[in-house]
Amino acid sequence: MKFVIDWGHGGSDPGAVGNGLREKDLTMKIGKMIGDMLGEYEGVQVIYTRTSDCYLSLEERAEIANKACADFFLSVHINAGGGTGFESYIYNGNVSAKTIACQNVIHGEIMRAIGNVKDRGKKRANYAVLRLTNMPAILTENLFIDNANDAAKLKSDQFLQQIAYGHVIGLEKAFGLKKKGGQxxxxxxxxxxxxxxxxxxxxxxxxxxxxxxxxxxxxxxxxxxxxxxxxxxxxxxxxxxxx
Ligand SMILES: [Zn+2]
Known part of the structure; x- marks a missing residue:
């Protein structure tokens, strides 16, 4: 099972910024936590689109997943623009039943893991990384960097762990993953x-x-x-x- 984890933005592209936070740093932290947690499962190979603070185009990100023949593509982002809460996206064109099932279970597990956060819903959009990837793909927008309450949460590593944990339990359920060594x-x-x-x-x-x-x-x-x-x-x- 190959999972590609895409840390949104990077390098010259900080993504959204606000309240002393940069999206590219948070997506790296959360994405790394997700990858580390997935390391506890049997038969899971984690592939990152980037492992440092560097710029990658959206096309390059999708191509990494396509070349690896990945089973799943996950792009981690932080929202901005005056709102609060969590939302997830899949492509708004033709998608597989597996894609829809993955969004349902992963979205649900993230909401359970992060507790008292507004659920903005399971959405669909024409995002390049979702359109250009050949496998089930989801993009998560994990709270709003320009909202003071959301940003306070995002400053806590404990909360980032909860976000990561929700993603991982969602993947565990969606793909029937088992922990190594019968844990x-x-x-x-x-x-x-x-x-x-x-x-x-x-x-x-x-x-x-x-x-x-x-x-x-x-x-x-x-x-x-x-x-x-x-x-x-x-x-x-x-x-x-x-x-
Ligand atoms: Zn973003």
């Missing part, structure tokens, strides 16, 4: 707070999956909260250590 995958919505990237993430996921440590009644896991003596007793009991 236990627990869907993010098992707990409300984002534990992706936490130093103890794997252990936390196992603790939730096995029921040894459960989340709070409001759905949070609270990975960095202390354990009380009563909670420890319950955990030891669940482990079968209290006869």
């Amino acid at each position: 236990i995958t627990v869907q993010k919505d098992t707990v409300k707070d984002d534990i992706t990237g936490h130093w103890a993430e794997e252990s936390i996921r196992k603790a939730i999956k096995t029921g040894i440590i459960k989340g709070h009644s409001d759905g949070r896991f609270g990975p960095d909260e202390p354990v009380t003596r009563a909670q420890l007793a319950v955990i030891l009991d669940r482990l079968g250590l209290l006869k």
Whole structure:
């Protein structure tokens, strides 16, 4: 499975700018996070259209994917122009059923992952990278750089991780990806707070999956909260250590 991840803009083309942020930097950060997370899956090859701050035409970006005979093309962007929220695009001409299915599932997973953000909808447009690529292709516009609230979110690496995580879970579902080495995958919505990237993430996921440590009644896991003596007793009991 070959996925091309396209970091929108770059080099002499900063993309949209606002609130001290440049689109080309954010697309690089998010795109790299997505690629790193995809590295945890079996049989997935990640191809980047650019790996540094350089300029690439839209045609060159599509050509990289076409030459690689990629299975999927993802272009990551940040919006601008006076709005707020998330939207995704596929080509507004003929597209495969797979393209539409991918947009549905990826868009949905991103919205779930980023929480309280306006859903601007699943859209279609005549964008060059979508038109010129021979495989299912999607372009995501991840919040507005010129909106103060959106920009504040985009300044948080934790939030960028959530954006990336949504893309990856969407791809996992759309392409039936499996994690390497039989790792236990627990869907993010098992707990409300984002534990992706936490130093103890794997252990936390196992603790939730096995029921040894459960989340709070409001759905949070609270990975960095202390354990009380009563909670420890319950955990030891669940482990079968209290006869
Ligand atoms: Zn852009």
